Amino acid sequence: MRKGFTRRPKVEEPAANHGKNYITPSGLQRLKDERHFLLTKERPAVVEVVAWAASNGDRSENADYQYGKRRLRQIDGRIRFLTKRIDAAEVVDPEAPRTGQRATRAFFGATVRYANAAGAERVASIVGTDEIDLDRNHISWASPLGRALMRASEGDEVVLRAPGGTETLIVLEVRYDRISVKPFREPPGSEVSTKGLQR
Incomplete structure (x- = not known):
């Protein structure tokens, strides 16, 4: 039997998908801070590297270009995930x-x-x-x-x-006390340095 005709078993939804995303105020702020960092610092830095690598010619053997594109997809996926979680947030103080x-x-x-x-x-x-x-x-x-x-x-x-x-x-x-959630911290070395890319 060909694979196209096999039926996949239904997978149960993970616990995180119960509809509403219950979250504390500090937890929501951490998600927003991470998304802001990705949109304003990490993504622009990676886009600049990808543009530089693309200008170097042959993209099929250009490791900087291929890694940059893969990293860009990861960042965009994380931004989409964070946006969905923030939009579904039901804040409980x-x-x-x-x-x-x-x-x-x-x-x-x-x-x-x-x-x-x-x-x-x-x-x-x-x-x-x-x-x-x-x-x-x-x-x-x-x-x-x-x-x-x-x-x-x-x-x-x-x-x-x-x-x-x-x-x-x-x-x-x-x-019922204040629950302190660890704030978002920019990962060390997370920004891609663009110094020296223009030669």
Whole structure:
């Protein structure tokens, strides 16, 4: 049977594609800063290198031209991705005043202190899929732990269903504080130097 007649199995959408892109204000700012950097610095620098390399003649064996074009496609793809994520952003400020159950239950933006069956305590902040930072204990609301903690309040027992097995956790505290997301930093050496290209 030819490949054109085979049917591909349907792939489940990743957790990041639940429609809305829930994100904290600082997480949204990081996405905007990265897009701004790509549009105003990185892309123009690469375009200049590609134009210089194209002026050198034979493009089929011109490594600068081929690498530059490939890098340009990567940058454009990242800009499209960031634009979609920014357009779909649903900003939730963890510091916004909350009343009733919204103040005592874990929802997006909550910082939750919990303990496992052995009594080991941990703290996790529930953030968006673009803000995950395990070094800072920022977990996605769509992760197994995030889903287990959602809607829980102090004293609740929740069941964590993870690939490694099932575990019961006890929620010790739910609070809403500022969640500091690591800001976007320009990567060192990211800009392509255009000095000396004109000969």
